[in-house]
Amino acid sequence: MPKKFKRVHLVVMDSAGIGYAPDAGEFFNHETPDIGANTIGHISEKVGLNVPNFQKIGLGNITELKTVAPTDKPLGYTTKLQEVSQGKDTMTGHWEIMGLDITNPFPVYPDGFPEELLTKIEAFSGRKIIREANKPYSGTEVIKDFGERQLETGELIIYTSADPVLQIAANEALIPLDELYKICEYVRKITDVGSEWMLGRIIARPFVGTKADNFERTANRRDYALAPFGRTVMNNLDDAGFPVISVGKIHDIYDGQGINKDMGHNLNDMDGVDRMLKAIALPDFKEGLLFVNLVDMDAKYGHRRNPEGYRDAIQDFDGRLPEIMATMDEDDILMITADHGNDPTFTGTDHTREYIPLVTFSKAFTAPKPLPVGHFADISATIAENFGVAKGDIGESFLDALV
Numbered sequence: 001m002p003k004k005f006k007r008v009h010l011v012v013m014d015s016a017g018i019g020y021a022p023d024a025g026e027f028f029n030h031e032t033p034d035i036g037a038n039t040i041g042h043i044s045e046k047v048g049l050n051v052p053n054f055q056k057i058g059l060g061n062i063t064e065l066k067t068v069a070p071t072d073k074p075l076g077y078t079t080k081l082q083e084v085s086q087g088k089d090t091m092t093g094h095w096e097i098m099g100l101d102i103t104n105p106f107p108v109y110p111d112g113f114p115e116e117l118l119t120k121i122e123a124f125s126g127r128k129i130i131r132e133a134n135k136p137y138s139g140t141e142v143i144k145d146f147g148e149r150q151l152e153t154g155e156l157i158i159y160t161s162a163d164p165v166l167q168i169a170a171n172e173a174l175i176p177l178d179e180l181y182k183i184c185e186y187v188r189k190i191t192d193v194g195s196e197w198m199l200g201r202i203i204a205r206p207f208v209g210t211k212a213d214n215f216e217r218t219a220n221r222r223d224y225a226l227a228p229f230g231r232t233v234m235n236n237l238d239d240a241g242f243p244v245i246s247v248g249k250i251h252d253i254y255d256g257q258g259i260n261k262d263m264g265h266n267l268n269d270m271d272g273v274d275r276m277l278k279a280i281a282l283p284d285f286k287e288g289l290l291f292v293n294l295v296d297m298d299a300k301y302g303h304r305r306n307p308e309g310y311r312d313a314i315q316d317f318d319g320r321l322p323e324i325m326a327t328m329d330e331d332d333i334l335m336i337t338a339d340h341g342n343d344p345t346f347t348g349t350d351h352t353r354e355y356i357p358l359v360t361f362s363k364a365f366t367a368p369k370p371l372p373v374g375h376f377a378d379i380s381a382t383i384a385e386n387f388g389v390a391k392g393d394i395g396e397s398f399l400d401a402l403v
């Protein structure tokens with residue numbers, strides 16, 4: 001069968017959930033279960049969301065949104081998808097989208113990292129670690145609280161969150177990026193699968209500034225994830241010789257597995273869209289997968305519980321949709337989705353267990369309409385069927401419905 005779509009452009013708006021999932025009661029923000037969370041819904045309801053392009057494609061057909069009306073003649077197929085994996089972090093969400101079922105959640109460290117691990121990092125780096133920061137912390141608060149001490153003593157700021165992450169904050173003026181990345185790579189090595197303290201992700205969190213009120217994190221963040229626990233549809237596409245192109249954090253999240261071209265890290269979400277447009281225009285990208293992550297919505301606004309900032313970030317992306325759609329070929333498909341929720345109006349500062357939206361667009365669509373509710377991995381099952389490669393461990397293709 002000929003390929004239905006020559007190219008798939010898949011965009012993850014990091015954390016843009018669309019309503020709490022049926023199992024939200026099993027996931028928490030501090031003591032509060034995630035029941036009631038709705039990232040896009042609450043942004044629309046509480047601070048207004050003006051997204052004319054998303055509206056025309058059919059975002060308002062997925063669920064009731066106060067400021068995004070449903071449309072009778074949507075330009076695209078839309079639905080929402082449920083997660084089956086036991087986790088609401090970025091890696092779990094992305095890996096499941098590509099066909100994996102993560103049944104054992106990655107270990108988290110609500111009381112901070114064990115002394116033995118910290119001592120090893122100190123021995124490798126030759127730097128002390130600030131023990132008071134070693135707990136779940138907001139990344140902007142932790143540098144406010146300990147950034148000045150770091151400038152005086154040269155100590156490392158190591159902290160975690162509700163997610164399976166070990167984050168190292170370091171002032172670029174004091175601890176050069178190279179040094180920070182080397183420390184992260186070392187921590188990655190000693191916390192790999194099978195080690196005593198398996199860690200989902202090590203994150204380098206460089207920042208600049210001279211005192212508590214002017215510290216600012218930079219775009220030199222790097223994520224060192226574990227390799228996916230199994231083969232994803234990206235591996236299958238790569239093995240079959242299709243281009244698999246990544247933009248932004250995607251390469252880090254899959255540890256490069258199944259990716260054969262990387263467009264680099266984003267300076268911000270709009271820079272991510274620029275990189276995406278550059279990739280769409282690559283002369284040798286004739287068929288295959290382009291996979292983009294836009295992380296600002298999550299990192300800059302969701303975790304910071306900043307609904308206005310989050311709204312503006314979605315609106316900015318909405319403003320770029322006409323450009324993206326115009327650049328697409330006749331037989332390309334655009335799929336826009338998320339990896340978990342992070343309701344900026346919810347209690348706490350962590351992700352929220354939510355459905356993710358799926359908004360699709362192709363010039364080739366003849367009868368777009370809402371689709372039945374599905375699961376995260378249906379995205380990769382559809383992509384796999386389209387290109388005639390094996391799907392992942394889970395997922396049901398909805399390719400037939402796209403006419």
Ligand SMILES: O=P(O)(O)O[C@H]1O[C@H](CO)[C@@H](O)[C@H]1O
Nearest residue numbers: 137138139140161163165303
């Ligand atoms: O508070 P910051 O440093 O932004 O950390 C956030 O970013 C991490 C990775 O996405 C999450 O685990 C969350 O804690």
Ligand SMILES: [Mn+2]
Nearest residue numbers: 014015090339
């Ligand atoms: Mn995420």
Ligand SMILES: [Mn+2]
Nearest residue numbers: 298299303351
């Ligand atoms: Mn996050």
